[in-house]
Amino acid sequence: MTAQENNNNGKSRKGDFWQRFTLAALIERMPPWMKNKYILTLLIFIVWIILLDPNNLISRVREIKNRNRLQQEKEYYMSRIEEDRSKLNELRTNNENLEKYAREQYRMKRADEDLFIIVTPEQERKIRRERKVSQTPKPAGRQASEKSKKK
Numbered sequence: 033m034t035a036q037e038n039n040n041n042g043k044s045r046k047g048d049f050w051q052r053f054t055l056a057a058l059i060e061r062m063p064p065w066m067k068n069k070y071i072l073t074l075l076i077f078i079v080w081i082i083l084l085d086p087n088n089l090i091s092r093v094r095e096i097k098n099r100n101r102l103q104q105e106k107e108y109y110m111s112r113i114e115e116d117r118s119k120l121n122e123l124r125t126n127n128e129n130l131e132k133y134a135r136e137q138y139r140m141k142r143a144d145e146d147l148f149i150i151v152t153p154e155q156e157r158k159i160r161r162e163r164k165v166s167q168t169p170k171p172a173g174r175q176a177s178e179k180s181k182k183k
Contacts, residue, residue, distance in 0.1 A: 051057065065071055082089045123130045134140040141147045151159070 123133055
């Protein structure tokens with residue numbers, strides 16, 4: 033074979049390769065049920081609904097999850113509001129409860145009393161963790177800008 037015949041054979045091989053993937057060849061290889069125009073229309077419709085529509089199925093699921101989460105938060109906060117209202121009502125109506133609350137929450141005492149706080153090991157660990165969190169350093173950018181403002 034000559035060099036020109038080799039080139040022609042190479043071109044025909046490339047042509048055969050691309051001829052396999054023409055639209056007509058792909059349609060011929062499709063199963064018969066996919067050639068049905070009603071099934072094809074249904075598939076296009078399903079893809080449209082799931083992916084392409086502005087109110088597609090994916091965004092609807094996301095919105096439903098978000099709505100459920102917000103409803104749970106609403107229920108939680110409504111219950112907290114009711115608890116706080118009952119505590120506030122109790123504190124407003126009974127001076128003994130008000131004094132007890134002030135002593136427990138704010139460590140208030142009378143002038144002639146001494147206050148001793150007994151801390152369990154669990155409470156001590158919790159206090160230390162809270163102190164570590166509250167003592168975290170500020171970002172360097174803020175400290176530098178605060179120093180320049182003072183000057």
